[in-house]
Amino acid sequence: MSLLQEEREIILGNEYVDAFDFAEVAEFVKNANKELFISHHFKNKTGNKMLVQPRGGFPTYKQQYALYEFFVEANVDVLPLTIDSNTRLNDYGTAKKMLRLSEENDMDMLNGYPLITHGYRTTRKMITHFNKPVSLRHGTPDARLLIETAIASGIFDIEGGPITYLLPYSKNFPLDKAFLYWKYVERVCANYSELNEPINRESFGPLTATLVPPSITIVIQLLEMLLSLEEGVKSFSVSFAQQGSMIQDVVTGAVLKKLAKYYAGKIDCADAAIHLVYHQWMGAFPTNKDYAEQLINVSTVIASMVGADKIITKTREEATGIPTKEANAKTVANTQYSLRILNGLPNIVDEEEEEILTLEVKAIMEAVFNDPADTLWRQVFNSIKNGTIDVPFSPHIINHNEMITVRDAHKNIRIIERGNVPIPDRCYEYEKSQCDLAKDTTSIVNDIVHDIGIMQ
């Protein structure tokens, strides 16, 4: 038995799992309907139609089923399955208790679907019934059991990664452990991919959604992509969220697509399919629900300009709490409508901005690859530890927090303090020249507060 299989048996021997049948699951994936695979939809999209995916997860099977009915009615392309926070932290005992309370009292005691508690046999019934691709949304540093259960349920689009699911969410979960746990996930996804259409992996580009400059976003997207492809994953989505400036989004999308192809080719993985996912605004939303809808609509326009393969939507209730299924379905229908009427988009290119951003990304990537460690994950780990990669507003103790960013007059995010990140001097001077730096720090802090909340 391989080491991986030994580890799988330990993981699936968990007391909260009801007799995992490896052979039956492999047989299920092998014969699963192609409609369940997002990789199949990416390959066969008609006229480059952007896939629309909302967010959403409810505690009980019944509620989740009802949510999916609403989504299908609204002409959804990809269904979401958002996992509750107890399951994300591997606390299956609490998830089980809270699910029972939710079922008995008709009151939501969980902020998502506790997949381990429901189990794959039950969940698979729902997913094969709707026969649409489902995307797993979580935020779990150790997602080994979760991903096994998801694939066994028929969920073949798996979001997350060791960096993007850790740095925005955790203060002190050990980053080196997260790399190893995700290595397991990549291998399991790669192995199942040989049986049918490929399992798609997706990175979480929004990170902290707070003034993260595009160079940092792109570097982390590329590194998680490489960590995935080197384990044999054949379909991968890089992603980022609306940044606040239309031209910066267009430039980010162009550079990310170009460099993803470039770096995949460099490790002989040019055969892998790479897709681009765009998140509607992930920062603080306006409380005025009509304004929220306008913001969502503008996001959809930008996603089209960027040429995204999939868009992940928000709702008009974003500022007020967990959205209802009605609001969620409404956003899907509205977004589909916007996409239908967005025709004849101009092709906008900003060569100077593209060049600056490309130089920045390549310089950081080179510094990562020059780390003396013997494996890519260790190089990335060291690079985060020594501040070569620095994510603004990450709560994690390993993050340096030396980089400072503000918005320029056009709302582009600019680096005014690079910390240890090897931003080339020419690019650094260019970034700073776009901003008014004559101000004292107190005014800059006030600017930052304003820049974070621009959409409110």
Added chain:
Amino acid sequence: MKVVTGVVGNDIHVVANRLIDLSLRARGFEVFNLGVNTYLEEFFDAAVETGAEILLISSLNGEAEGWGREVKPLKAKYKNIDDLIMMIGGNLVVGAGKAEDIVPRYKKYGFDLVCHQVDLNTGLDSLEAFIERRNAQ
């Protein structure tokens, strides 16, 4: 002067924490930032370890109320921090509350300076004024 700062309890509101750090540095303080999700013991340990003159605790999700009562008994267990300037700021109650009720309550918990929903710069101005007054004494 040395300041120990951080967000108390199971509170992951990192943005304000970074801005406090940045603003304190801009005003010339030496900052030891413990970040989010910090327990009371960690604050006092850090104050002893760094020899800080100021402890600035922030809270946004309102759970400071629960921790507040433990400040005095815990602080009494430590030596050499009797002169530590104790400041707390942010959103200090769950739900709505009036500053005129909240401030005296937190002063009783052992804080010298209490800023409930006060603008960051105003809060730090009051800290500097407090230090000046104390030095003049």
